[in-house]
Amino acid sequence: MSLTYLGEWAMRFDFAVAALGTLIGAVGLWKKNLACLEFQRRSLMLSSTLVFAATGILVYAFFVNDFSIRYVASYSSINLPAGYRLAALWAGQEGSQLFWLFVLAVYSSAYMAVHRIERGDIHFHATGFVLLAVQLFFLIIVNVASDPYTRLDSPPPDGNGLNPLLQHPAMAIHPPMLYTGFVGMTVPFACAMGALITGRLDAAWIKKCRVWTIFSWTILAIGIMLGGRWAYDELGWGGYWAWDPVENASFIPWLTATAFLHSVMIQERRGMLKIWNMSLISLTFLLTIFGTYMTRSGVVASVHSFARQPLLGGIFLAFIGLTAVFAFGLIVWRYPALKAEHRIESFLSREAVFLFNNVVLLGLAFAVLFGTMFPTFFEMVKGTRISVGPQFFNQVTIPLFLALLILTGIGPTIAWRKSSPGQLLKNFLAPLLGAALAVGLLWAGGVNQPKALAGIGSVVFVLGCLLLEFIRDTRARQRSTKESFLPALVRLMGKNRRRYGGYIIHAGVAVTALGIIASSSYQVHREAELGPGQEMRIERFRLIMRGLTEGRLPNATWVRATVDVFDAEKNIGRIFAEKRLYEKTEQPHTETGLISRVFYDFYVVLAGWTAEGAAILHVYVNPLVSWVWLGGAVLAAGAVLCLWPGKS
Amino acid sequence: MKLRIVFGFMALLIWICLAGASVADDGNMVSDFMCPCPDLCGKALEVCECSDAAIYIKEIADFQAGGLSRTQIREKFVEKYGPTVLASPPARGFGLLAYVLPPLAVLAGAAIVVALARGWRRSQIAEVARPKPLGADLKKAEEWLNKWNSSK
Incomplete structure (x- = not known):
């Protein structure tokens, strides 16, 4: 008997465990009976463990090529590299539902572990009840409507393989x-x-x-x-x-x-x-x-x-x-218990x-x-x-994103309850002037798309607001502690991590917005057919096509164009743009060639080739595109600061 | 007054961008279409990498080179590939709802927030306007309090 049957049985048995746990939990909450609630807690822990077993064993089935399971046969193959067998778990309908359940089980276990000292608190159990009920719903899905353990009567010798896009x-x-x-x-x-x-x-x-x-x-x-x-x-x-x-x-x-x-x-x-x-x-x-x-x-x-x-x-x-x-x-x-304790006092307030x-x-x-x-x-x-x-x-959505961007700058700098016109002027005059200056300079420099100007102006406004807020708060701390600027800034952020983490998140959003605005408004795209030694120009760059080569991967063949890129006369790098053909799926697949710099990305796609050995290339220059992900990194750093546990 | 500024600002923003988008004619017509390939890939033509995409893009370029306007090219594509080839809903009839409803929802949401906040403020003002205790009353209360404290 195959080990994979254990996974299937775990999934089936888990359905009963979660159903019983939810039922007893509901009775426990209704009667405020701690024994019932404890039963529900243990059911949640057992249910999560069974989900881990069912998921782990399905992954194991991918690694041992158990094509008697229809899902494994549909999304894997003998020549699929080991690293992608895990990705095959979420490649299809049934596996992705089980993966949803797996992640939920991880969260349920984490919640139970993190808040374990609250076991005497009924809120802890009520939360557990809801988690178990949601878990039960997904167990119904995987057991009734989307079963990843469906068996094939006659297993194929090899599977269909994984979608190349997922590789x-x-x-x-x-x-x-x-x-x-x-x-x-x-x-x-x-x-x-x-x-x-x-x-x-x-x-x-x-x-x-x-x-x-x-x-x-x-x-x-x-x-x-x-x-x-x-x-x-x-x-x-x-x-x-x-x-x-x-x-x-x-x-x-x-x-x-x-x-x-x-x-x-x-x-x-x-x-x-x-x-x-x-x-x-x-x-x-x-x-x-x-x-x-x-x-x-x-x-x-x-x-x-x-x-x-x-x-x-x-x-x-x-x-x-x-x-x-x-x-x-x-x-x-x-x-009745959810009525507000206070009211909005002014439209010029952070609440508003x-x-x-x-x-x-x-x-x-x-x-x-x-x-x-x-x-x-x-x-x-x-x-x-x-x-x-x-x-x-x-x-x-663009107008709404613009409005949101502006509010991203206003929110952190406006006072709670009520702001006076004087305070508003003090907080927003410099960022507004900065934004106006940036727009003027960009206009003079040839940036004339209204949406790009409005967007970049808003980004400068947001960053200006946040920068001023950091400077003002640090100076206030310096006045009371007599520290120098940098230690004062670091300690200020350490003392109120949530607030300043939030500001950093806002800065990350602004940086991402800048990347999106610049790369979507000023992307330059050209297509060309180049034989070996031939060249093309795009913006200030020059490309020289070096040639096409062919090769094999364990599960695919590839054709690769090699291109040298020059910025004016300086060689800035060599790009390899590939087209792959995966054997199992017979789907062509693109591997782009990329040179990434702070202010631009040079992006080459091999769209095809001619019988004479010329490459059909799509070439893009994407300004500030890496700032999209840089903003994401800043956002993540801000979130880490927010979540960093305090001494208490 | 402040309310009008807020609404004016939001309405202006929405109008500028919607109007700007509707008349934008930068020659990039590819973004007007979805890929009509027989595989029904469901991707926008400008992002599609299926082998047929290049043929459709060339067809658009040929129409443009032939002097056809944006509207004429759109009509020709709809005639040939059906209404799913357009990347945006038609801005008429039921399709108009797709353009009008989102900004209307935002404006309605803003109006509800403003109306609620104004109601809150009015009740607060009414609370503030309630008669305050006079100095003599306070003095009397203070005397009673002292008397009660000393009797303990």
Whole structure:
């Protein structure tokens, strides 16, 4: 008997464990019975362990080429390099659902371990109950509608192989990061629901919830950024974001989680927006499930999505509906305890700016969701299908992103409760003048696209606001402690990590925005057919084609163009642009050639070749594109500072 | 007044960018289309790397070289490949909803926030306007308090 049967049985048995645990947990919460709640906690731990076993054994099946399992036969092959066998776990529908469950089980275990000293607290158990209920839902999915352990009557001698697009190192990191961020939103949702179930609506749940949200939000942001990097390196069109439904599905909950992270600060500081925050975190969780539904049910067409599965879609929709009724029902039930303690005193206050920031973020989330679903709505109403591509999303979201960018600068520098016109002038005059100067200089230098000017002006404004805030606060500390500037700055940030970590995150967003604006507005693209020794020019660069070579990988053949690049007369490097043909899938696949510099990327794609040995090249010069990922790194650094544990 | 500034600013921003996008004609027509390949890859033509994409891009370039306007090329492509070839919904009829609803939702959200905040402020002002205790009342209360403290 194969070891892989153990994985299958673990998955089946886990369904019973989670169902029983959820039922007993519900009784425990209803009767406030600690024995029942302890049973539920142990069920959650056992359920998670069984999920680890089921997932681990499926990975093992990939490594031992057990093609009796249909999923392994569909997404692996004997010649698939070992490093990519792990990536095959999330390459298809069934495995990706199991992987969702696996990440959730990791979170459930982590939550139980991190908060273990709260075992006597009913909120801890109520949170565990929600986590177990969500786990049960995904166990229903993998056992009933999307079974990764389905067996084949006659196993093939070899599998179909892995999609070549997934055979990239980033694919081993990007999907797990995305899942970790996406699934992580379950924990803050469970915390919030736990608070509503138990009526423990004090500041404790917010503190807990905020930390888990920042963690998941950061991981999701890094996952989205890595996805962009993978698309940039692998898809060969010179860009990194194509508004594909799966990209959108990960971005929408990130937007609502961002809104939550801002509005929850108002609740902490002023005791306001309690209902709003509960609704936002519920919405964020629902959007993660809806995003999974969108891409797993086949309701929208996407390069990443899987085949249409009505049963799976139906189960997802039922769960979304039930969860929405459960969450918003609890909010209505606890309405008297969720009333605000204070009111907004002025529109010139941080509370008001955060509220407008929430409106814009939710507007963006709505615009992206509506655009993604619009082909489905259109088909339902008009009977014909249309497409909604990057052109539409750029058109509708750019003004909202600009408004959001400006609020990113205003938010941290405006006072709580009320600001006077004098304070506003003091805070914003210099950044505004800086932005105006930057726009003037760019205009004089030939940058004349209104959107680019507005965007770069906004970035300078944001960075100016943040820089001034750092300088002002450090000087204030210097006055009281007599420290020199740098130690004062470091200690200031150490004393209030959350605040200054947040500012660094805002700076990261501004840097990323600068990269996006510059690279999307001023990308230069040329195509040419070059034989060995022939050259072409693009901007100030000169390319000399050296020749085409052929070679083999264990599971693919490749053709490679070798190109030397010169900036004026200085050789800045040699580029290898490849086209690969994978044997199993017979799909051509691009490996772009890249020279990355601080101010530009030189990006070459081998689009094809002629019988005479000439290469058909697509050449791009992408200004400031590496700043997109630099901003991501700054954002991650800010988040680490926020999450760094204090002495207390 | 401040309210008008906020709304004016948001409306202006939305108008500038939507208007700018709708009349943008930078010659890059490829971004107007999705890839209509028989495999139904579902990608935008400008990002598609399937083998047929180059043929469609060349077709657009040929139309442009032949002097056809943007609208004419779009019509020709829709005629040949169907309405899914366009990368944006038609800006008429039901398709118009896709363009109008997101900015309207933001404006409606902003209006709700402003209306709620104004209501809060009004109730706060009413609270502040409630009659305050007079100096004599306070003095009397202080005397009672002292008396009560000394009696303990």
